[in-house]
Amino acid sequence: MRILGRFFSSLFLVSLIAVTGGCASYYLVKDPESGNSYYTRKIDQLLSGAIKFKDDRTGEIVTIQNSDVKKIEEREYDVGKYASK
DSSP, rough: OOHHHHHHHHHHHHHHHHSSSSSOOOEEEOOTTOOOOEEEOEEEEOEEEEEEEETTOOOEEEESSOEEEEEOOHHHHHHHHHHOO
């Protein structure tokens, strides 16, 4: 029982670390048609092939059919998010 308890405690700790730290993803999304760039932390792929996400600069929900998505570092995300358009 003691080993089982340690196992579940370790599993909980690993899960907590994964959820709270180091697992954040940051994206730069470009719309080649309009030339607009967006910064976001979560992208949803729609059945139509389009992507949907919240633009972290404006808070607006954006859907783009054809996009260029690039995973970026947190520092680049912060600079882009707070830069003026």
